[in-house]
Amino acid sequence: MTPHRITSLDQLAVVYPNPVAPASVIKEIDHVDANYGALIAASPFFVLATNGPEGLDCSPRGDQPGFVTVSDAKTLLIPDRRGNNRIDSLKNLLSDNRIGMLFLIPGYGETLRVNGTAVLSTDPGLCARFEMAGKLPACVMVVTVEAAYFQCSRAVVRADLWNPAVQVDKRSLPSAGTILRDISARATEAFDGDAYDKALPERVKATLY
Incomplete structure (x- = not known):
């Protein structure tokens, strides 16, 4: 066990000594x-x-x-x-x-x-x-x-959660289809990630409720 691991309330109190x-x-x-x-x-x-x-x-x-x-x-x-x-x-x-x-x-x-x-x-x-x-x-x-x-x-x-200037360009991250495709690549039948991404926006709109 690492000596720096906190395992008791007493240890926790040492790390956080200030009163509530x-x-x-x-x-x-x-x-x-x-x-x-x-x-x-x-x-x-x-x-x-x-x-x-x-x-x-x-x-x-x-x-x-x-x-x-x-x-x-x-x-x-x-x-x-x-x-x-x-x-x-x-x-x-x-x-x-x-x-x-x-x-x-x-x-x-x-x-x-x-x-x-x-x-x-x-x-x-x-x-x-x-x-x-x-x-x-x-x-x-x-x-x-x-x-x-x-x-x-x-x-x-x-x-900086509500700052629109720091919103991430979604194209810089893996899409839902890419994630599904790469995970399913280890299976016997690969998932068509491109088709999933293409259909997703309309599917979300059609199935909100």
Whole structure:
């Protein structure tokens, strides 16, 4: 074992000796108040974290701002929009209903973290509330909030996340088709990555909901 590996709380305390800032404690509440509700209403994107027998999962969720509804101070409603049908997050929730969310708002430095538990509902009336482009979500996640708190802007500022001048030219990175082609090259039947890339933009548009 490397001598520099941290393996105990005492060692961790040595590396991080400063006391917790008062604001870091004050900001955490067990519900969604008016301020945190305003952040959720403005957010078009969050990252969803779950845990299950097959391991951890962290997946992106996005739609128009307000797609996550604050039903009451302890309850969030989240439509499950169309995806790749791996449904890793949903399978995890069936065995471990704990959930973590990190909300981002374009142009806003702070992020919002919400932890709680979730159940999946196919209630027709509930799903109908989230109809979009004539399509209903397959189910709705009903989240019971246990903790909500904002995260300071340091990470977003360091990343210069909302600066359009530093956006990466997508042509400088491997495309989805290239990734699939190269991975499948080890299989018996190669994947047509060029055809995948060509069809992808229209397929995304046609299958958003």
